[in-house]
Amino acid sequence: MDTAGAKVLETADDIQERRQQVLDRYRRFKELSIMRRTKLEDSYRFQFFRRDADELEKWIQEKLQIASDENYKDPSNLQGKLQKHQAFEAEVQANAGAIIKLDDTGNLMITEGHFSSETIRVRHTLTNMCSL
Template sequence: MNQQKMDTVGVKVLETAEDIQERRQQVLDRYRRFKDLSMVRRQKLEDSYRFQFFRRDADELEKWIQEKLQIASDENYKDPSNLQGKLQKHQAFEAEVQANAAAIIELDKTGNLMITEGHFASETIRSRLEELHRLWDLLLQKTKEKGMRLLQAQKLLQYLRECEDALDWISDKVRTGSGRRTALGQQSSF
């Protein structure tokens, strides 16, 4: 009798082919959902990773621009000493700024690609790019203004030197002319 119960229990333990197929399908469905969720999670992690690199690059570029803005905003053109040296230094500064234009172009490409792909931080990326462009344009403007002011200061200094030379020349002529008149006046009294 025990043997017969086991057989009936054993039969109950053994499932039909349909039950096995259904169970197999459930396991496969769970595995597929797990893989899908894993892929979504992986994509989110990759997006986050790319965003962190974007933020790092944007922060570095902003820091560099801020440093250069301080230099471009410096009013050292008001001090006439060593204007030629200041002009040469400014030309090197302009070249450095232009050489770094590639950094903002590259950051633009990266940020715009992320926005186009529908990145979860698209709005943050867009506003960050706008702020960097505002700072970049300000840097270019200040650099140009400083260059013009240095050239104006150099021209002014040159003009003042020429005026000083002309005044010295006039003073020499006046002294020479006064000396001649005095000499002529002394000759006529003899």
């Protein structure tokens, strides 16, 4: 009867039962695939968030160093200093949108219950503290 090791299905009920087992396994496989894809997409989003947060934090630290420079006390070359200050202000204003966008992205990911919500919350807090 069974020479290949496979179960011989003799009745219509056996065939239906086996069909249902295959369909159940396939459905479970599809569910797990969807869950894995969702997790991979969330991870992908998180990596972009981290990259943007790192770049923005680095930029903020550079600007804080420039802002804390006390060479403004020296009254020589005021015109050059004024031009540098205006360029500095323009750059900060231009990047204000990036800070807002990162803030919105972080809040959205936390609200959605992202698997790295706690890490996002910590990075979000640090970036906000740096931008103050």
